[in-house]
Amino acid sequence: MASSQFQPIQGMSDIAAPDSFLWQMIEERARDIFTRYCFSEVRTPILEKTELFIHSLGDTTDVVTKEMYTLEDRGGRKLTLRPEGTASAIRYVAAGGDKTASARIYYMGPMFRCERPQAGRKRQFHQIGVEAIGAPNPLADAEVIALQLHLLAAWGLADAKIRLNTIGLPEDRAAVLNGLREAIRPRLHELPEEAQQRFETNVLRLLDSKDEAVQKIIGAAPPVTEFMCAETRAYLDTVVETLRNLDIDVEVDTSLVRGLDYYVHTVWEVVHGGLGAQNALAGGGRYCIQIGKNAVNGVGFAMGVERVIAALEAGGISAVQFAPPPPVFIVSLGEAALKENLLLLQMLRKHGVACEMELSARKVQAQMRRANKTGARQVIIRGDSELEKGIFVLKNMGDGTQSEVDLPELMKLLT
RNA sequence: GUGGGUGUAGCUCAGCUGGUUAGAGCGUCAGAUUGUGAUUCUGAAUGUCGCGGGUUCGAAUCCCGUCACUCACCCCA
DSSP, X not given: OOOGGGSOOTTXXXXXXTHHHHHHHHHHHHHHHHHHTTOEEOOOOSEEEHHXXXXXXXXXXXXXXXXXXXXXXXXXXXXXXXXXXXXXXXXXXXXXXXXXXXXXXXXXXXXXXXXXXXXXXXXXXXXXXXXXXXXXXXXXXXXXXXHHHHHHHHHTOTTOEEEEEEOOOHHHHHHHHHHHHHHHGXXXXXXXXXXXXXXXXXXXXXXXXXXXXXHHHHHHSOOGGGGSOHHHHHHHHHHHHHHHHTTOOOEEOTTOOOSSTTEEEEEEEEEOSSSOSOOEEEEEEEEEEEETTEEEEEEEEEEEHHXXXXXXXXXXXXXXXXXXOOOEEEEEOSHHHHHHHHHHHHHHHHTTOXXXXXXXXXXXXXXXXXXXXXXXXXXXXXXXXXXXXXXXXXXXXXXXXXXXXOHHHHHHHHO
């Protein structure tokens, strides 16, 4: 058992080989897909002014009120480790004025939320996200959703399901809350106490409650879209229609709710079976964020990398499948060969060959054992007699055969 | 923040209702084989039994606290 002094802090973890091979695959394929859709990367600071998140996410949201890592710097400024990526991206866009008014950007990196860890929920977790800036346009929403599904397919997660809804315009809000309350009120007494409180504080949250009693009553209530204006409904219809034309079949799920205040119109979630309670791989939506005097409109999504990995692993994918090809190993017999082999090692590397060698003149047996452990398919053995003849022994670890070759032939065989 | 489960060697775990020096498998290292790995055989090393306190003649085992891991609620990606 590792002593606690060597462990990372609660809810955070080291990501090392072989897992890091899988992380690299995920990031590489994401970059490839983003490039095809003409999105470019933005790397924003991980630490931001606390007020950025309060203003953009909403000062009453759970993320802001109880999940942020906030600290004061030496000047007494309040800073927060970013709990999500959109706020920083939008801050960047707002600073750029016209130049970034139609930016298409993506980001990837760590996010921080101080919650109780569980399956699919770390305190430091990683997101890959995109933001397509621009005035509301249902075609843009559809394009971003298509991009997201393309990316999921590239990762091998074509079986992920998308739940789509609209939370409408700010003007719809009052009608939705009222309509929902009126629909539920007659049966309010049937709800558990906690749900009754939420009826007052945040009715929308009842929509995605896991409580059976709540679900029964919600199921009988009219869908939220019925309380929304014609414009909102037309917007949603166009998104769905556009997706259908792109051969993407989505079901509208009117019980989908989002926890951040900046969303307007389209919102969605990507869920995957076999993930446990935290079954959302990704969340996304259209937003309007006020930064200073500017309102920035856009549509985007964020994918939880840890959850993507969990979904892949549930499907039998393992990180070792993405390990780099095995290296060539060099065995030296005697000090003279050790010195020469160091030169050979660097030369091979400069020619693009991944190779490794034992840096001491240990016994052959020990060196061969290590060569075997590194997974080397080929081993170069060189001692005094090879040095004298100017040749190399090249051993194939698969079948145990070996041959003597000169330098040009060695290079031909290895590169 | 609330609740459940779990902490014994590098890893996976065993250790019966408290009883002598805490075990196994895998892994690691070495030898058999002084210039050849993986296989085989032989041998070796490694533990503050998560940590702290209590009960007891005696605690890995029982009690309390604490920390960590884990799952769920909540929330979200």
